[in-house]
Each structure stands twice: as structure tokens, then as C-alpha cells.
Amino acid sequence: MNSINIRSLAFLLAHRVVIFCVVIFCVVMISGCDSASPSDHHEEMVVEAYLVGGELLPAIRLSKTIDVDDVFTSGTAAINNASLDVFLLNEDGSVEEQIEYVRTFDEPGKYLPEIDHVVHSDRTYRLEASAGSSIDAVSAETHVPQVFNLIQSSHEQIEYQDPDQWSMLVTQSQNPNRQSVFVFTIESLEPTVDNLVEPYFDFYFEDEDTDNRVGLEFDPGDLNELVKFSSQPVNEGNYEVFPDGTLRVKLPWFAVPFYGRVHVTMSTLDDNLFDFQRYQQAQQGGGLLSPGELPNVLDPVKGGRGIFGSLARVSDVVTVVRD
Numbered sequence: 001m002n003s004i005n006i007r008s009l010a011f012l013l014a015h016r017v018v019i020f021c022v023v024i025f026c027v028v029m030i031s032g033c034d035s036a037s038p039s040d041h042h043e044e045m046v047v048e049a050y051l052v053g054g055e056l057l058p059a060i061r062l063s064k065t066i067d068v069d070d071v072f073t074s075g076t077a078a079i080n081n082a083s084l085d086v087f088l089l090n091e092d093g094s095v096e097e098q099i100e101y102v103r104t105f106d107e108p109g110k111y112l113p114e115i116d117h118v119v120h121s122d123r124t125y126r127l128e129a130s131a132g133s134s135i136d137a138v139s140a141e142t143h144v145p146q147v148f149n150l151i152q153s154s155h156e157q158i159e160y161q162d163p164d165q166w167s168m169l170v171t172q173s174q175n176p177n178r179q180s181v182f183v184f185t186i187e188s189l190e191p192t193v194d195n196l197v198e199p200y201f202d203f204y205f206e207d208e209d210t211d212n213r214v215g216l217e218f219d220p221g222d223l224n225e226l227v228k229f230s231s232q233p234v235n236e237g238n239y240e241v242f243p244d245g246t247l248r249v250k251l252p253w254f255a256v257p258f259y260g261r262v263h264v265t266m267s268t269l270d271d272n273l274f275d276f277q278r279y280q281q282a283q284q285g286g287g288l289l290s291p292g293e294l295p296n297v298l299d300p301v302k303g304g305r306g307i308f309g310s311l312a313r314v315s316d317v318v319t320v321v322r323d
Contacts, residue, residue, distance in 0.1 A: 041065070041066070041067035043064045043065055043066075043134065043135045044064065044065045044135065044136065044303075044304045044305050045062060045063075045064055045079060045082075045129060045131060045135055045136065045137075045138045045301075045303070045304035045305070045306075046062070046063045046064060046065060046077075046301075046304060046305045046306040047060065047061075047062060047127065047129065047138060047140060047301050047304060047305070047306035047307065047308050048060070048061040048062075048063075048306055048307060049061070049127065049307070049308045049309070050273075050307075050309055050310065050311065051119045051125060051142060051144055051309070051310035051311075052119060052310065052311055052312065052313060053119050053120070053121035053122075053144045053145060053146070053147045053310065053311070053312035053313075054118065054119065054121060054147045054312070055118065055119055056113075056116055056117065056118060056119070057086065057099060057113045057116075057117045057118075057119060059104070059110050059111065059112050060084060060086075060101060060110075060111045060127070061078075061107075061109050061110050061111070062078070062079040062082050062084065062109050062111065062129060062131070063077040063078050063079055063109050064077055064078075064079055064131075064135060065077075065305065075108045077109070078108030078109030079109050079131050079135075080103055080108060080109060081103075081131055081132065082103075082111070082129050082130065082131040083129065083130050083131070084100075084101040084111050084127070084128075084129045085098055085099065085100050085101065085127070085128050085129075086098075086099045086101065086113070086125055086126070086127050087099070087125065087126045087127075087128070088117075088120065088123060088124075088125055089123070089124045089125065089126055089141075097117070099113050099114070099115060099117050100113070100114045101113055101114070102114055119144055119310070120144065121144050121145065121146050121147040121312055122143075122144060122145070122146045122147075123143070123144055124141055124142070124143045124144075125141065125142055125144065125310070126139060126140070126141045127139060127140045127141075127308050136303040136304065137303055138301050138302060138303040138304035139301075139302050139303065140272075140300045140301045140302060140308035141300065141308070142270050142271075142272050142300070142308055142309055142310040143270055143271065143310070144270060144310040144311075144312070145173050145175065145180075145268045145269065145270055145310065145311060145312040146172075146173040146174055146175075146312060147173070147312045148170050148171045148172060148173040148268065148312055148314065149170060149171045149314065150168055150169075150170055150266075150314040150315075150316060151169045151170060151171065151246060152168075152169045153166070153167070153168055153169070153316045153318065154166055154167045154168070154169070154248075155318060156318065156319065157318070157319040157320075157321060158318060158319075158320060158321070159320075159321055159322070159323040160197055160253070160256065160259060160320050160321065160322060160323055161253050161323060162323070165250040165251060165252075165253065166250070166251045166264075166318050166320075167248045167249060167250040167251060168248065168249055168251075168264075168266055168314065168316065169246055169247075169248045170246065170247060170248075170249065170266070170314060171245070171246055172245055172246065172247055173268045173312055175268075177271065178271075178274075179235070179236045180268050181233045181234070181235065181268065181269050181274050182233065182234045182249050182266055182267065182268055182269075183230055183231055183232075183233055183234065183266075183267050183269060183277075184230070184231040184234065184251055184252070184255050184264060184265070184266055184267075185228070185229070185230045185231075185264070185265040185266075185267065186228070186229045186230070186231070186255050186256060186257070186262055186263075186264060187227065187228050187262070187263040187264075187265075188226065188227050188228075188229075188257060188258035188260065188261075188262055188263075189260060189261040189262065189263055189317070190258060190259070190260030190261055191223060191226060191227045191257075191258050191260075192258075192260075193205075193213050193216045193217065193218065194213055195258045195259040195260045196213075196226075196257065196258055196259075197256065197257060197258065197259060198210055199254075200226070200257045200258075201213075204218070204222055204226075226257045226258070229255060229257060230255075231252055231254075231255040232277075233269070233274065233277055233278065234249060234250075234252065238250050238252070249266060251264060256320055258320070259320050259321060259322055260319065260320065261317055261318075261319050262317065262318055262319070262320055263315065263316075263317050264315060264316055264317070264318060265313050265314070265315040266313060266314055266315070267311045267312065267313040268311060268312050268313070269309070269311050270309050270310040270311060272299075272300040272307060272308060272309035272310070273307070273309035273310070273311060275300075276299060276300075276307055276309065
């Protein structure tokens with residue numbers, strides 16, 4: 001599987017899983033114990049998996065929650081002895097195909113499918129995992145969005161902040177329960193200080209002159225953060241729907257940190273990823289829910305925590321030039 005296009009989205013969501021779990025642990029500890037009481041932590045399995053319609057089944061990572069008094073490391077939190085299977089389901093919920101996963105030793109808690117299996121769009125998959133009697137078994141389901149096609153991009157080259165915006169003309173990926181929601185993942189192919197757009201330059205180099213960038217360098221963490229970036233979900237206000245059923249979705253300029261060649265991936269999310277993102281946004285004071293609400297983050301894993309989600313995507317490259 002080509003992980004380049006999805007890594008930003010996966011990275012973002014994976015970190016949200018960690019943040020979410022930490023918050024849950026803290027709430028449990030505060031509500032159930034006073035400051036002098038010993039911790040009473042029950043380990044739960046944490047799942048991380050992202051299926052992509054039309055692509056091979058991905059690696060799946062399993063870990064466990066840890067006590068708030070313990071130090072987190074990927075090695076100590078990883079689950080390396082699990083039984084893990086993914087099932088392709090029929091419409092009536094019966095199993096059409098079972099794919100067994102096995103542990104790989106290149107990364108703690110990482111599992112790979114034993115066979116190559118291309119993810120079917122508009123189909124449901126179920127995950128089941130168990131790791132002995134000391135931790136509860138988990139299950140989760142995802143309905144993979146319909147695969148959609150890129151018909152045409154609006155520009156091969158466009159000026160930064162052009163009011164027309166760069167956009168993709170695509171076929172629709174129908175969702176029977178709601179409008180389709182898109183996320184843009186941006187990978188800058190020429191990420192230099194000279195190519196940093198002015199709003200981002202002012203933020204990362206606030207005391208420097210934007211017209212004199214000689215000798216300036218990124219902190220490594222800042223550069224890694226900027227090279228690959230995922231936008232918030234793009235709602236229907238950014239769609240142009242045409243009589244033939246195609247639609248045009250515009251790239252928000254705030255998601256473009258560099259001039260130069262930019263690899264853009266447009267993904268439509270299943271309900272699991274969509275719910276996870278919008279509820280996580282609400283926890284941070286934003287999102288699509290009613291004012292005054294502060295709901296718990298939704299995740300689809302029964303018996304544990306994490307994310308078992310899916311998406312469909314298309315991609316293209318555009319050159320962003322100075323205005």
C-alpha cells in the first residue's frame with residue numbers, strides 16, 4: 001500500500017487517538033480516586049486501522065491503555081500476542097471472506113494481512129481482536145465509502161490565494177445517511193524557507209523580515225509538521241454540484257503552507273472517521289455540533305478504544321506560484 005498519501009491523515013488521527021485516551025484516563029482517575037488513592041486502572045485494547053477503497057488492506061496497530069502513573073512508550077504499550085482477523089461481510093451480516101493478520105517484527109504492535117486483499121468500496125468490514133484473558137476482546141465495523149474518480153483539476157499552476165481556488169472535478173461518492181465529507185491532505189514537494197507562504201512565515205518566524213530569509217532554517221519539528229498537512233473536513237458549502245452529478249471541491253488556501261509543487265489528496269470519510277473528527281473538534285471548542293455541547297469523543301471500537309475507519313481518495317499535483 002502506498003502510505004505517502006495517507007500518512008498525514010493517519011498521523012493526525014493516530015495522535016488524536018492518543019490524546020483521546022489520555023483524556024479518558026485522566027477523567028476516570030479524577031472521578032474515581034482522590035489524590036492520595038492508588039490507581040485502579042483496567043487495561044483496554046487500542047486499535048488503529050484505516051482502510052482505503054480500491055487499495056490493499058493496510059497494516060493494523062494494536063496497543064493497550066496504561067495507568068496514568070506509568071510512562072508511555074510504544075514498546076511497553078504495544079500488544080504483540082493478539083489474534084486479529086478482518087472479515088468482509090455480506091449485506092445480511094454474514095461473512096464472505098476472512099483475512100487473518102499476523103504480527104510483523106519491524107514495529108511493536110504492528111500486524112499485516114496474510115494475503116493480499118483489495119478493499120471493496122461500498123462494503124462493510126469487521127475487525128475482531130483478542131489478546132488473552134487479561135484484556136477484553138474488541139470488535140469494530142466500517143462501511144467503506146464509494147470509490148470516486150478525478151475527472152479534471154482546475155489548474156496545473158495557480159497563484160497563491162487566487163480567488164478561484166484550486167479545485168478537483170470529481171464523480172460523487174454517495175453516502176445514504178449524510179452529505180459526503182472531504183479532507184484534503186497536502187504534501188509539499190519543495191518545502192524550503194524561501195517557499196514558505198507569508199502567513200506561515202509570519203507565524204514561524206514572527207521576528208524576521210519576510211523579504212530577507214537568507215540563513216533562516218526550520219526547527220526539525222516545525223518542518224515535519226508543515227511538509228504534510230491535513231485540512232479539517234470540507235462541508236457542502238465548498239461543493240459545486242453539476243446537473244450530470246459531478247461536483248467540484250475547492251482546496252482551502254489555509255491548507256497550503258509552501259509555494260512550489262504540491263501533492264494534493266482528496267479523501268472522503270466513512271462515518272467512523274467523520275464522527276471521530278467532528279467530536280474531537282468539539283472537544284477543542286470547534287466542530288459541527290450545537291453550541292454548549294461538550295460530548296465524549298465517539299470511537300467505533302466495542303470493548304476497547306481507537307479507530308477502525310475507512311476512506312476513498314483521489315490525488316493530483318499542482319504548482320502554487322507567488323501572486
